Amino acid sequence: MQTTIVAPSLLAADFSNTGAALAAVALAGAPWIHFDVMDGRFVPNLTFGAKMIADLRPLSRGFFDVHLMTVEPESLVDSFIDAGADSITFHIEACVHAHRLVERIHAAGRKAGISLVPSTPVGAIRELLPFVDMVLVMTVNPGFGGQKLIPSAMRKVAELRDLRESERRPDGTGFDIAVDGGINRETAAEVVRLGADVLVMGSAFFQSDDPGGMVQWVSSLPRSSRAS
Numbered sequence: 001m002q003t004t005i006v007a008p009s010l011l012a013a014d015f016s017n018t019g020a021a022l023a024a025v026a027l028a029g030a031p032w033i034h035f036d037v038m039d040g041r042f043v044p045n046l047t048f049g050a051k052m053i054a055d056l057r058p059l060s061r062g063f064f065d066v067h068l069m070t071v072e073p074e075s076l077v078d079s080f081i082d083a084g085a086d087s088i089t090f091h092i093e094a095c096v097h098a099h100r101l102v103e104r105i106h107a108a109g110r111k112a113g114i115s116l117v118p119s120t121p122v123g124a125i126r127e128l129l130p131f132v133d134m135v136l137v138m139t140v141n142p143g144f145g146g147q148k149l150i151p152s153a154m155r156k157v158a159e160l161r162d163l164r165e166s167e168r169r170p171d172g173t174g175f176d177i178a179v180d181g182g183i184n185r186e187t188a189a190e191v192v193r194l195g196a197d198v199l200v201m202g203s204a205f206f207q208s209d210d211p212g213g214m215v216q217w218v219s220s221l222p223r224s225s226r227a228s
């Protein structure tokens with residue numbers, strides 16, 4: 001069985017020293033880095049654009065997981081592909097022709113993810129499930145780090161886990177389930193139990209006294225073979 005992936009979110013790092021943040025992620029043994037791109041329109045906050053990814057790319061061998069919290073993600077994906085993103089996740093609430101955009105990301109040889117805000121049901125992405133590499137379940141209203149997890153949003157993890165089991169692809173693979181928002185020592189065990197494969201962690205990682213211990217602890221959490 002694969003171990004659960006921790007994806008530290010750069011949003012919680014010191015933006016005056018993002019290179020050091022990347023080094024801390026590597027030292028802690030986290031294989032992914034999560035980049036929260038906010039446009040001040042889809043969410044009420046601004047962060048950074050593709051240049052951040054391009055400048056950091058030579059400093060890391062980690063998996064660059066870009067989370068676009070933007071309107072019209074189709075107008076931005078090419079710049080993030082060129083910058084060196086390994087995976088691009090966009091929001092279903094921000095894109096009408098989501099299947100087309102998934103295909104475009106795949107044509108560039110990158111992974112494609114789809115995300116849901118807490119008030120969007122799994123049904124909204126049901127038709128995309130055979131095509132995406134990852135579903136990112138937001139467990140806070142996106143826009144800011146350090147918020148408290150909304151417990152009812154966790155139900156979607158179990159729902160997706162069951163859908164994946166019943167819809168294995170011919171080669172036996174399926175999409176990964178990622179959870180984003182308010183994941184910490186109190187909440188991680190439950191989302192892993194419900195079926196999460198990837199845990200995005202902002203403040204819990206960057207404010208930890210022992211980030212390496214946090215990554216190891218998450219890897220040791222028991223996973224159920226089916227959601228309950």
Ligand code: DX5
Pocket residue numbers: 009011012034036067140141142143144145146147180181182183200201202203204
């Ligand atoms: C929220 C972002 C999250 C955020 C998580 O809009 O998408 O990735 O950085 O931060 P924490 O772990 O602090 O809730």
Ligand code: ZN
Pocket residue numbers: 009034035036067180200
């Ligand atoms: Zn995120």
